[in-house]
Amino acid sequence: MKSKGFATGVWVFGSCPDRFCTKGYKKEVSLEESLDKIASIEGLQGLMMHYPAPLNEDNASYVKKELEKRDLKLASCDVDLFSSPEFSWGALMCEKEVRKKALEMSKKAMDVAEHLGAEVMNLWPGQDGFDYPFQINYQAQWDLLVDALSEIASHNPGVKLSLEYKLREPRTHSTIANAGIALFLAQEIGPNVGVTIDLGHSFNVKESPANVVALLDKYGKLFALHLNDNFRDWDDDMAVGSVHFWETLEFIYYLYFSNYEGWLGLDIFPYREDPAEACRFSIEMINYCLEIVQKIDKKKLEEIQKEADALSALRYIKSLL
Amino acid sequence: MKSKGFATGVWVFGSCPDRFCTKGYKKEVSLEESLDKIASIEGLQGLMMHYPAPLNEDNASYVKKELEKRDLKLASCDVDLFSSPEFSWGALMCEKEVRKKALEMSKKAMDVAEHLGAEVMNLWPGQDGFDYPFQINYQAQWDLLVDALSEIASHNPGVKLSLEYKLREPRTHSTIANAGIALFLAQEIGPNVGVTIDLGHSFNVKESPANVVALLDKYGKLFALHLNDNFRDWDDDMAVGSVHFWETLEFIYYLYFSNYEGWLGLDIFPYREDPAEACRFSIEMINYCLEIVQKIDKKKLEEIQKEADALSALRYIKSLL
Amino acid sequence: MKSKGFATGVWVFGSCPDRFCTKGYKKEVSLEESLDKIASIEGLQGLMMHYPAPLNEDNASYVKKELEKRDLKLASCDVDLFSSPEFSWGALMCEKEVRKKALEMSKKAMDVAEHLGAEVMNLWPGQDGFDYPFQINYQAQWDLLVDALSEIASHNPGVKLSLEYKLREPRTHSTIANAGIALFLAQEIGPNVGVTIDLGHSFNVKESPANVVALLDKYGKLFALHLNDNFRDWDDDMAVGSVHFWETLEFIYYLYFSNYEGWLGLDIFPYREDPAEACRFSIEMINYCLEIVQKIDKKKLEEIQKEADALSALRYIKSLL
């Protein structure tokens, strides 16, 4: 790993509403205030922002300056295909006019990414899926998705199009549900298409995130990371390592020895917690994991792994805490 | 069962936001418009409303008139202890000033229920729980909860205090998580304390909802119903019977032969669907289940059940579709 | 679909043990008795058997005769890489001597399949995975798996090698965990490699099985079916349609309009139920679904699906019961 450092989603500093507390558990803050807070957190050097809000072609130069002023970099410009009700029925998989808009937005997001020096445009097709049995024609919708991703990918081959898979939410079923589907699509569509591992999404679909790192790395498809934690069944977006300590540590181990060169992006949703504290806690936890990982004698561990001797492996890891 | 008929949560007709589409997938409508829509749906005769919004002591007489005008009844007045950010850290289980407010609101909700002729005050302590390991002192918080429920229950013994259990959301863990805990509390606290089965919450905690009906009915503790469906792992609040057909039918079977005398309350959250259609679909499905249930020869089924002969039981039920 | 008819796993007629009732809930019966029972079930014309027991190169001719005697066909010869303790630590992914044996067995299973006229060799790598964090070296093990599958597939290109994915059990994590991973492997390895959908495994990993049918069919990779049902979280191997009625119906709908030309294989594990009854119930349920599906006006449904109008779609389907 040659990580570019820690980044955070700017949304981490938002008001964090849910469907019950609809105004958010906290006050909304301005972009500038968010940037100030982010800049003040030790270890944070980058941030992820959505197109078209809060970042777009019109304010790109202003945002660039605001970032430079605070010594921050843009890790990725991610297209927002989920927050507007016009995407209720899907964005890239919708047969209607709205799909054109989604395509347009995705392409522009890539260009803005490039303009601000971000290598990645993260695409999470949150509304592309379905809720009920018999609701959609799966094959027709799949074709729309593949065509859309191809069109987006070929728009700007210099930008990495990274697909963020997720099992569900906001739909009861997302089409790009797991690492297998995402990797399949990335291989089918082209070299500038890869995959974002959202640690929590990986837990949701009952994957071993460390296994996914190894798999995607083998095919050169690990493009971006969203780090967080949860209680498996839902995307709780909690502070990193607060639930799954061993598996987070194992994830960091495989990441450390991978070819990943991107950012360590925090994607937490601290409904009630202070976002700066949640970032600090997460960075501390990841750094703690990195410290332990650096103490691991890889050869020794791999000898143990050849025997699939889980208890010796875990005992060895535990001895390094 | 001597059901009072179908009721709907007035919130079913709201804008249905989630944490991504924060303004809601639909337009907000006025209370009066909601009432008009509700009154227009065949089979709907009652509705469930939250205190202090949209129903409270100040507008109770106005709401009463608006209901009467449309031949609607109030099924329950439910205290809202979850939508205000002041309850972020809990309402009844919070050690702070806010707990007093929650107690006050709960009592007033009971009184408003009584004033409008609703037998039930449904209490869903949505924020009472926790998110992270080590976050709260469980025993101290439990005592606060028990004391609060006792105080509320004894405030107005003429109103049924119905506890709505749920596994999680908006917290990662709710304290009143399943029917067992709710029944235990209801038995401990008093005769006017019972339990609301939210069909989807029951699926979430991997219960058999029909089993829960039978259990609560035995102890005289089935006070209210919230009907909906989901894909087990999350409270999707979908139209009734759209996923779990057999188990919904079995639930209706046990309900039909229970002593339940309350409303058949719809608690769906139709993010993208038309709320009136979602209600109609749900009522049709429940009525279809009731038709089938009435065709069941109870003695015959119970003979089969004595042998635990599942396939014969299901084959018999299927023959009645 | 041009299905070859219904088949059952011969194991369905076994003693059905679990880890608590280790001798099985029923008596073990001979192969011949199982065949007699299977032949007596209306609608059953084929069966699936494992190599090397009860089917292998030594008894292949005898089994062939016994099948012909009863007018039964071999649907598939499936390699058993899971029941012997020598595969405890994996079969195809194990670095040891045992892997050679697994490869040899897999190849022979293909040949026996061909010899008895079965088009498919189903491969479920049940022991290939891991249990604990840090237990195995994921990349090394993945390479072993891919190499093994390539070697097996190229051994006999005239036989379809069908990969049966599963989330977990008997390991806490299987490597080929979902349809995405299986499809990716099938595409990478070769034209005679495809995928088996086990309906219950698909529910376990929170897929929509109907969606998976559509996806695999598009890429010509739907090779075999294992039909059953469960309560989502575990591979209960229950009678078909006994839990998920709508989704089973939807699965049959997409299957009916697919290019699938294989068998409708029953893979139930009737711990306590009579296996013949469980097969009969499953066949009745599938036939009932097929009847309904044939009544569906595909154009009409697809018009509704273009609007993603779930409630109208479900109401239409329900009207055909």
Next chain:
Amino acid sequence: MKSKGFATGVWVFGSCPDRFCTKGYKKEVSLEESLDKIASIEGLQGLMMHYPAPLNEDNASYVKKELEKRDLKLASCDVDLFSSPEFSWGALMCEKEVRKKALEMSKKAMDVAEHLGAEVMNLWPGQDGFDYPFQINYQAQWDLLVDALSEIASHNPGVKLSLEYKLREPRTHSTIANAGIALFLAQEIGPNVGVTIDLGHSFNVKESPANVVALLDKYGKLFALHLNDNFRDWDDDMAVGSVHFWETLEFIYYLYFSNYEGWLGLDIFPYREDPAEACRFSIEMINYCLEIVQKIDKKKLEEIQKEADALSALRYIKSLL
């Protein structure tokens, strides 16, 4: 806590079969060999055994001597109502002759427990539940269960009857599914009826095990412990703390400050691992947790908990590793 020390289920040293590897992943060993192994493990002083095998009224004196010889104590004598196929359809909830046998066995297990100086008879009604919708008459079966438990409890009030709840397996639904139901039953039935927390069962039903400790302790109903770990969705019976580090630590924290006076019982099922190593690992992990817990400044933590300040709480705990 005034724990009596570590105990293990003698079954931990069995052959560990599952439904696929039906003979077990290991060789069966004699009781005496198991006892030798158990006695050789540092920290292990007790063991849990089932009635009528390997412990019963006929061999009780022999077993007593064998235990004394090795300086081991019987932690509990647990009735086995699950391994014989005669209990396929339930034991205490079965309306047939078999129920009488189950009652008889349960009573004798209590007497044998008393005879060997074990305070607890652990009762896990593994077969008491159901598999399919419509399979049983819930109310009739519930009454049978309550009556049976009352009869057993009153047979020998000097022995603690501890109910071990579990969500599922071997049935798809167990009747005593969670801590709430178990606590309710314990309160209803009598003072010598309490609850066993199996750590993994608690994870399966998505409880916070630490919360359950606090709850049961408050009502004086925490009678026994089964320690292990899993990946939430299934009872994997893995070595303690190998998946859920923080929650296991939190569980130990609440346990340490509880009034629990029983054994720390290991209930792992090491299919592939050496059972002695799995016990050693688990004991090391629990001792590590106990060390950390002893370093916790309870007042300080409770101050943090008053603010529900999860991140500060976790950061403080992490600082003690």
